Amino acid sequence: MGLSHALPQTALTLRGAFAGAAAMLRQAGVPTPELDARLLICHAAGVSHESYVARPDWELAPDAAAQLRRCIERRLDGEPVSRILGQREFWGRAFLVDRHTLDPRPDTETLIEVALGLVASQGLREQPLRLLDLGTGTGCILLTLLAELPNATGVGTDRSVPALALASANARRLGVDDRAAFLAGDWLEPVSGSFDLILANPPYVATGEIGRLPREVGAYDPWGALDGGTDGLDAYRRIAGGVRRALRPGGAILLEVGAEQADRVLSLLREAGLAIDGKACMWRDLGGRPRVVAAREGAACLPAQMVASQKKGLGKSRCSG
Numbered sequence: 092m093g094l095s096h097a098l099p100q101t102a103l104t105l106r107g108a109f110a111g112a113a114a115m116l117r118q119a120g121v122p123t124p125e126l127d128a129r130l131l132i133c134h135a136a137g138v139s140h141e142s143y144v145a146r147p148d149w150e151l152a153p154d155a156a157a158q159l160r161r162c163i164e165r166r167l168d169g170e171p172v173s174r175i176l177g178q179r180e181f182w183g184r185a186f187l188v189d190r191h192t193l194d195p196r197p198d199t200e201t202l203i204e205v206a207l208g209l210v211a212s213q214g215l216r217e218q219p220l221r222l223l224d225l226g227t228g229t230g231c232i233l234l235t236l237l238a239e240l241p242n243a244t245g246v247g248t249d250r251s252v253p254a255l256a257l258a259s260a261n262a263r264r265l266g267v268d269d270r271a272a273f274l275a276g277d278w279l280e281p282v283s284g285s286f287d288l289i290l291a292n293p294p295y296v297a298t299g300e301i302g303r304l305p306r307e308v309g310a311y312d313p314w315g316a317l318d319g320g321t322d323g324l325d326a327y328r329r330i331a332g333g334v335r336r337a338l339r340p341g342g343a344i345l346l347e348v349g350a351e352q353a354d355r356v357l358s359l360l361r362e363a364g365l366a367i368d369g370k371a372c373m374w375r376d377l378g379g380r381p382r383v384v385a386a387r388e389g390a391a392c393l394p395a396q397m398v399a400s401q402k403k404g405l406g407k408s409r410c411s412g
């Protein structure tokens with residue numbers, strides 16, 4: 092669909108651009124047309140949200156109007172707004188995204204909330220914790236935790252070298268690059284030493300399901316960030332099989348899981364010799380779906396305070412036994 096009728100070629104104000112763009116996106120069935128229109132206009136025009144609200148009669152320069160038309164064409168083609176903007180907000184911070192990285196999801200913020208809850212409840216927030224993020228992508232998990240935990244250091248691994256380059260750029264943007272290192276390789280293979288907390292949001296979509304994902308996911312997130320093998324659990328098997336050597340005694344691993352995977356992933360961790368705390372081993376996301384599972388090396392228990400905070404915030408934890 093051409094945009095020449097919806098967006099006039101000349102004297103396009105922010106107000107006029109919004110009316111035309113939102114109408115086109117709405118007509119195409121885009122779920123959040125007004126929000127998307129505003130984000131794309133601010134991006135194309137190079138204005139902040141505040142300026143956008145304060146100056147509705149501000150006229151877009153011809154090149155900004157042309158860029159807005161291209162942005163709307165891409166959105167109408169199904170491309171997520173975050174990919175058009177080249178960045179995504181995660182836990183209140185902006186992360187660069189590109190075609191080599193998964194677009195960070197709000198679901199993954201559950202992992203952050205659980206990790207920070209664990210650290211806070213043990214009084215470890217100021218400690219020099221060592222963190223490991225397997226399959227770091229944009230670095231959103233590791234870098235968020237480094238930004239929140241002032242004395243922590245961390246390593247992010249990924250088998251995608253271009254993804255690691257973007258994670259490094261994100262580390263510099265967030266000012267935590269002096270506490271982050273990135274290593275290319277297969278899960279734990281490039282890592283030495285032991286860690287207090289290991290985290291991962293591995294690929295967990297069964298190979299046969301990838302073709303059925305919405306276009307916004309299947310066509311834009313990299314295959315290697317989605318493909319979890321025949322049953323979706325390949326990465327969990329690999330990580331569970333090798334993680335004990337990388338955990339210090341009492342250290343914990345927190346894994347994001349897909350729908351219906353929590354019990355099977357907990358079984359993999361248990362079979363690998365890790366301890367599962369019956370009171371705090373699974374947390375639900377805001378939609379009520381099991382989203383994060385935990386296990387630990389050795390006898391120390393995840394603290395009961397975490398269970399209480401989860402009941403207030405993310406939903407009850409429970410364990411399959």
Ligand SMILES: C[S@@+](CC[C@H](N)C(=O)[O-])C[C@H]1O[C@@H](n2cnc3c(N)ncnc32)[C@H](O)[C@@H]1O
Nearest residue numbers: 193195226227228249250251277278292293316
């Ligand atoms: C679901 S994405 C998660 C990215 C990021 N941690 C996040 O939560 O947005 C999974 C990541 O694992 C990486 N990955 C896939 N297979 C891997 C492997 N064998 N070893 C290391 N990383 C791998 C992918 O390149 C991708 O960046």
